[in-house]
Amino acid sequence: MGGLIKVEHRIIRNKQVISVKMEMDISGVSRTRVSICPAAEIKNTLKPEAERPRCASTPCSPIRGTVAGYQILHMDSNYLVGFTTGEELLKLAHQWSEVPPEKGSVSEAVTSPTKSSALQAGDLGVHRSARLFKGKSRYFQPYDIPAANGRRRRRMPSSSDTFLRSLAHGEPGRSLRAPLPLCLLKGTGAQSKSLDYLNLDRISIKESSDTEVLQVQLQHLTLRGERVFTRNKT
Amino acid sequence: MSYSCTSRGNSQDPSSAKEPAADNPARDAGGDADSGGRDGPRRTAAMRVKKGCNSTDVGVPMTTEEDLLASAVVSPEDVLGLQRITQDYLCSPDENIYKIDFTRFKIRDIETSTVLFEITKPPTDKSGEKRDIDPNAGRFVRYQFTPAFLRLRQVGATVEFTVGDLPIENFRMIERHYFREKLLKSFDFEFGFCMPSSKNTCEHIYEFPPLSEDVIREMILHPYETQSDSFYFVDNKLVMHNKADYSYNGGT
Numbered sequence: 036m037g038g039l040i041k042v043e044h045r046i047i048r049n050k051q052v053i054s055v056k057m058e059m060d061i062s063g064v065s066r067t068r069v070s071i072c073p074a075a076e077i078k079n080t081l082k083p084e085a086e087r088p089r090c091a092s093t094p095c096s097p098i099r100g101t102v103a104g105y106q107i108l109h110m111d112s113n114y115l116v117g118f119t120t121g122e123e124l125l126k127l128a129h130q131w132s133e134v135p136p137e138k139g140s141v142s143e144a145v146t147s148p149t150k151s152s153a154l155q156a157g158d159l160g161v162h163r164s165a166r167l168f169k170g171k172s173r174y175f176q177p178y179d180i181p182a183a184n185g186r187r188r189r190r191m192p193s194s195s196d197t198f199l200r201s202l203a204h205g206e207p208g209r210s211l212r213a214p215l216p217l218c219l220l221k222g223t224g225a226q227s228k229s230l231d232y233l234n235l236d237r238i239s240i241k242e243s244s245d246t247e248v249l250q251v252q253l254q255h256l257t258l259r260g261e262r263v264f265t266r267n268k269t
Numbered sequence: 270m271s272y273s274c275t276s277r278g279n280s281q282d283p284s285s286a287k288e289p290a291a292d293n294p295a296r297d298a299g300g301d302a303d304s305g306g307r308d309g310p311r312r313t314a315a316m317r318v319k320k321g322c323n324s325t326d327v328g329v330p331m332t333t334e335e336d337l338l339a340s341a342v343v344s345p346e347d348v349l350g351l352q353r354i355t356q357d358y359l360c361s362p363d364e365n366i367y368k369i370d371f372t373r374f375k376i377r378d379i380e381t382s383t384v385l386f387e388i389t390k391p392p393t394d395k396s397g398e399k400r401d402i403d404p405n406a407g408r409f410v411r412y413q414f415t416p417a418f419l420r421l422r423q424v425g426a427t428v429e430f431t432v433g434d435l436p437i438e439n440f441r442m443i444e445r446h447y448f449r450e451k452l453l454k455s456f457d458f459e460f461g462f463c464m465p466s467s468k469n470t471c472e473h474i475y476e477f478p479p480l481s482e483d484v485i486r487e488m489i490l491h492p493y494e495t496q497s498d499s500f501y502f503v504d505n506k507l508v509m510h511n512k513a514d515y516s517y518n519g520g521t
Contacts, residue, residue: 102388103406109375109387114421116520117413118386121406213493217356218512219409 121219128215334359343507345443345500349455354447354496358510362404365509368433369440369501372468379423379474409512411493415519419477419485427472437463437503444499448488453495454478485517492516 100107103122110118119127332350334357337343343359375387440460446453458473480488488495493514501509 105388105390107386107388109384111383111385113415114378114385114418115412115414117411117516118388119411121403121409121411124409124411125403125406213516216409216493216496216512216514218358219403219405 121216124215125219343500344505345441345457345502348443348445348498348500348507349457351445351498352452353450354445355498355510355512358405358408358512359500360507360510362408364507366433367435367437367503367508369430369437369509370432371428371430373427373429373470375427377425377427378421379425380421385418385424408510412513412515413492413520414515414517416485416489416517419480419488419517422477424475424477425472426475427470429468429470431468432463432465434465436465439502439504441502441505442499443502444497446495446497448484448495449491453480489517492518 102118103120105120107118110116329346329349331352332347334351334353334355337347337351337359338357340347348359371390373387373389375384377384437460440463442456442458442460444456444458446455454477456473456475460469460471463469493516495515495517497513497515499509499511499513500507501511
């Protein structure tokens, strides 16, 4: 089977970047001459992509924010509305176990992982949440692929449209209250060295899958961990 | 110095061994964003691209998580035999002796080149390295997709990563996606050799498996029951294990 591989090597020498591009087939045989571009012609693909101009018909603007040390450069809300890390989930679980949720605050919390930095950056948070709420109606027509380059992808027929609209009346905050993955709640023999202090092996996770029970257990685990770290710091 | 590549590795859904299209350039594929960051000049790596093997799960001995946890070394064949998502990690963060660190991650729709998501991790300072967090917390991510995401056919995932002072021979990633206890698809990609102290970029092409409307409906209805394990190997030994779960209801 044929195939083409495009390879780009970037060499940093004397603080200058030289790009070496080559094409080769699957077997590694070079098909074209190697081209070497001087630093001035290097397109730094490592830089964040420039934001495309937006207009009224453009889908929701990319969502930016920070999550647990990560910086989100772009998030197309037509396809992705949330991203979070295990660290953030543990923090949220700890917060939930302390403060009962208020009605109407669930939706805010859904966007909190990416919203926090927006509030820090300015008053974009409310605007962003509003855009998400406005965008919700789009999700009831999930098979309308947003237009790109002026072309709208042909919608794939589905018999699930009615069902999907029912998501609008679905359990609010269900995803928010989804149980934490077990990998965050229990340790293993492979990593017991770092988690021994939590005595995870003594906790039977399989006893109950109830979210509240797990979160209460997590709260106790977290508090226990905090005491250990406090002790280590003294 | 750094090298970058785009390649399409080998991926199989459980029902058939799907080979990449002959007229498309071979590309590798990658996995989840991870934590870390490095400073300082990097060297180029004379990349050696190896076509993904056409091995399938058929004929691979079935393995269980319990067996692998008891094993001293986990090999690629071991994880290819897993029939479900693991509940625990199969290696500790300390086993990443090569200090592989993912610093940037981007996904895009191949057909429209629409960038769907891009994330980067600034280099952490010394004081930030010893954070009081669960070591597993940095190995797990959660995505909230919309139903439209399930209609995509090909997604390109660009991964940027740095490596430590040790050369990396035969760097390979196997990523397995499950919905509940059903294997949706297994992706198998080889990065090849990575030079020590290098920064590398690679784009991976994920070809979505064909999904019935019933399965799509269930995946949307049951958020975070779609999960993935990303296993990273050096010299056929497991060195990293990342996890992710997914919802497709747009956060509703």
